[in-house]
Amino acid sequence: MPTNDGAVPTPGTAGDTAGLGAVLWDMDGTLVDSEKLWDISLTELARHLGGELSPATREAMVGSSMWRTLDMMFDEVRLAHRPEHMEEAARWLSRRTEELFQAGLPWRPGALEALRMVRASGLATALVTSTERALVELALESIGREHFDLVVCGDEVPATKPAPDPYLIAAAKLGMEPARCLVIEDSPTGAASATAAGCPVLVVPNDVPVPAGPGRVQRESLAELTDPELRELWLRAVAGNHWSTESVRSAVPLRDQ
DSSP: OOOTTSOOOOTTSTTOSSSOOEEEEOOBTTTBOTHHHHHHHHHHHHHHTTSOOOHHHHHHHTTOOHHHHHHHHHHHTTOOOOHHHHHHHHHHHHHHHHHHHHTOOOBOTTHHHHHHHHHHHTOEEEEEOSSOHHHHHHHHHHHOGGGOSEEEOGGGSSSOTTSSHHHHHHHHHHTOOGGGEEEEEOSHHHHHHHHHHTOOEEEOOSSSOOOOOTTEEEOSOSTTOOHHHHHHHHHHHHHTOOOOGGGSOOSSOOOOO
């Protein structure tokens, strides 16, 4: 549809109401290889609690919130879920992970260049993570706050991934329908959250395989990702969806546009 001055808007820009409008980035395992650091702190926590962390349970923790992770941890080491013990474990894990984050976060291949490309394209952006705000603030010192219009953290939503809330809230705050937001994720938990929110998903696997499904496309890495390819991937994901905008129940109303 032409704009008031007769120009045809480029899909995904402010003058367009149907194309790709935003990119919603996961953090751990997608932009930075911080899951390797979580491997260390979670393994050490299991030993601190008197047990060992199995590979299967560690894999199930990828993309999860602090408290969902601790539920699995306490089951793994066969401890009762006493609130005071879990709160102490959360503090221990946060302190140890913070120490590891302070040494710097390694980028995933092509992630920094992809962030810069998306920013230059004029698309809206958000960082949407299950990690708690205190650790995210530390991570942003390495990643760069300038890449994002907003940040949604795991301790700031009613329910975090795999619930749809984080992505629904990010889309709403950006003033976008979920279908116009391409989510970039690396984990089954994060992809499930995005799919539940009605967002098309670009899966860039890291250590954990992500099942294929409606509304999902996959790319081996973010290396050499271009603006035209990003929009093509969004179109392919949208074409594979079996849901409609009306079928997705938003937890947060869209702002007036």
